[in-house]
Amino acid sequence: MSTDQSSKSLNDTVISNGYCVGCGVCAVTEGSPFKMVMDDYGKYQSQLGRDNVFAKTVTDYEELCPFGSKSPNEDLIAKKYFENTCKYNDQVGYYQGVYAGHVTQGEFRNRGSSGGMGTWILNELLDQGRVDYIIHVKSEASDEKLHDIPFSYHISETLEATQQGGKSRYYPIELSEVLKVVREKPGRYAVVGLPCFIKSIRLLQKQDAVFDERIHYCIGLVCGHLKSKRYAESLAWQMGIEPSDMKGIDFRVKDSSRPANRYSTYARGPSEEKVVPTNELFGADWGAGAFKYKACDFCDDVFAETADVVLGDAWLPEYVQDSDGTNVLVTRNNDIEKLVVTARNESRLKLDDIGVEKAIQSQDAGLRHRKIALVDRLDFERQASNWVPDKRMPNGHEASPKRERKRQWLRVKMRDLSHESFMEARTAADINIYLDRLGVVYSEYQKSGKTLKGSVKFRMKTVVRGVLGDRGFKVLKNVVA
Ligand SMILES: Cc1cc2nc3c(=O)[nH]c(=O)nc-3n(C[C@H](O)[C@H](O)[C@H](O)COP(=O)(O)OP(=O)(O)OC[C@H]3O[C@@H](n4cnc5c(N)ncnc54)[C@H](O)[C@@H]3O)c2cc1C
Numbered sequence: 003m004s005t006d007q008s009s010k011s012l013n014d015t016v017i018s019n020g021y022c023v024g025c026g027v028c029a030v031t032e033g034s035p036f037k038m039v040m041d042d043y044g045k046y047q048s049q050l051g052r053d054n055v056f057a058k059t060v061t062d063y064e065e066l067c068p069f070g071s072k073s074p075n076e077d078l079i080a081k082k083y084f085e086n087t088c089k090y091n092d093q094v095g096y097y098q099g100v101y102a103g104h105v106t107q108g109e110f111r112n113r114g115s116s117g118g119m120g121t122w123i124l125n126e127l128l129d130q131g132r133v134d135y136i137i138h139v140k141s142e143a144s145d146e147k148l149h150d151i152p153f154s155y156h157i158s159e160t161l162e163a164t165q166q167g168g169k170s171r172y173y174p175i176e177l178s179e180v181l182k183v184v185r186e187k188p189g190r191y192a193v194v195g196l197p198c199f200i201k202s203i204r205l206l207q208k209q210d211a212v213f214d215e216r217i218h219y220c221i222g223l224v225c226g227h228l229k230s231k232r233y234a235e236s237l238a239w240q241m242g243i244e245p246s247d248m249k250g251i252d253f254r255v256k257d258s259s260r261p262a263n264r265y266s267t268y269a270r271g272p273s274e275e276k277v278v279p280t281n282e283l284f285g286a287d288w289g290a291g292a293f294k295y296k297a298c299d300f301c302d303d304v305f306a307e308t309a310d311v312v313l314g315d316a317w318l319p320e321y322v323q324d325s326d327g328t329n330v331l332v333t334r335n336n337d338i339e340k341l342v343v344t345a346r347n348e349s350r351l352k353l354d355d356i357g358v359e360k361a362i363q364s365q366d367a368g369l370r371h372r373k374i375a376l377v378d379r380l381d382f383e384r385q386a387s388n389w390v391p392d393k394r395m396p397n398g399h400e401a402s403p404k405r406e407r408k409r410q411w412l413r414v415k416m417r418d419l420s421h422e423s424f425m426e427a428r429t430a431a432d433i434n435i436y437l438d439r440l441g442v443v444y445s446e447y448q449k450s451g452k453t454l455k456g457s458v459k460f461r462m463k464t465v466v467r468g469v470l471g472d473r474g475f476k477v478l479k480n481v482v483a
Pocket of ligand 1: 114115116117118120124138139140167168169171173196223226228313315317327368
């Protein structure tokens with residue numbers, strides 16, 4: 003297929019059907035026909051521009067896009083990098099060390115969303131001279147205004163600048179601008195990103211030698227899903243700051259009087275600053291998935307399976323009470339495993355070996371949604387005769403019981419309705435339109451959760467499947483039968 007045909011084909015499948023996650027990798031190549039635009043719903047999307055443009059470095063856009071029909075899946079990509087040095091689990095992907103803990107050195111933990119490991123690893127790679135540049139997400143404003151919007155990918159080359167890039171930004175970002183700089187600027191880079199963004203980078207590295215040579219480490223974040231820009235606006239608006247007045251946001255303010263998962267949200271308007279416990283704000287229930295990109299509902303990678311290391315929150319009873327935050331950490335790369343072990347021996351990190359089962363437990367809800375209930379969401383699309391991307395389907399995965407399937411349907415409905423109703427609310431300058439319209443479906447969703455007898459069994463099944471893997475699960479099922 004010619005480059006021109008493949009760009010049209012990507013447009014007709016992934017982009018037109020709403021599966022673009024806005025990573026921006028298709029727009030990086032010299033002469034790319036794609037450009038990144040922010041759509042009316044506050045999501046980055048790729049847009050096919052001029053016809054007959056000749057892209058010099060990419061041969062096939064369908065192989066480059068993480069949702070493209072011809073791109074290899076996460077297992078195939080990861081195998082190349084990690085097969086010889088790691089073990090494999092079908093929930094977490096490849097793994098060497100599996101830890102829970104936090105940074106004790108410096109201010110990393112205080113400044114981070116969780117245990118501070120995200121910024122620490124980037125900082126350590128730079129400090130040890132393993133890379134020259136860090137590609138990470140920070141405020142576009144001055145370094146003093148860390149939480150000012152918009153947030154975007156930046157390149158940092160000093161330890162101080164790297165440390166300004168902490169905190170989780172549940173906010174749309176894209177890679178094309180920053181990767182264009184990488185193309186122009188030789189050096190060794192480390193990049194931090196969500197699972198699908200890291201997958202895109204691996205696919206780009208496969209097609210373009212410049213990126214293969216320059217990007218030395220990929221640091222992944224565990225991911226529930228990516229939010230549109232309207233998520234931030236919806237939280238601030240409920241705090242009395244209208245969308246057009248919003249200047250800054252911190253999605254993860256630690257509250258020393260509450261467990262780590264009971265964090266607060268900070269928002270800044272022209273003359274006021276507010277901090278409100280996040281669970282008091284409508285739309286912040288991540289399971290409900292308000293303002294989610296559609297693509298995220300068709301991604302089955304929670305642990306950034308193609309990254310050299312992945313970091314998330316250790317949502318485990320033994321750690322969650324510590325309001326300062328605790329990371330779950332899975333290493334896959336020898337250099338990073340060594341950095342981590344050395345720093346632990348030097349008491350710069352406090353880390354427990356937790357084993358892969360605990361890592362799975364820490365992301366139980368996300369894994370069930372992404373890897374199991376994906377069957378239902380694919381079914382919904384297929385029943386409507388829509389195009390769907392190819393996904394990894396472990397053997398024996400069946401549609402969920404009726405009630406769980408209804409919950410999935412309600413989640414899809416809330417995802418779509420959040421975008422539409424908030425747009426209407428903005429136009430009418432009345433947040434109640436969003437709160438009321440989405441509120442009706444959310445109540446139904448909550449009620450459905452309370453009567454999920456069948457689903458408890460389903461959850462048990464999925465936890466056991468997660469721990470034993472598909473093969474072990476089948477053996478157990480036969481023994482029980
Ligand atoms: C959209 C999103 C969804 C997430 N979902 C989950 C989840 O379901 N479960 C879970 O356990 N953890 C999730 N995380 C990860 C979690 O929020 C923390 O980022 C992670 O635990 C690291 O915390 P830390 O204190 O170690 O890192 P910090 O020291 O706070 O550093 C965070 C790093 O992430 C980078 N970063 C921030 N926002 C983005 C972004 N949008 N895209 C790429 N890089 C970014 C920063 O530049 C920084 O390098 C998610 C993160 C994001 C951004």
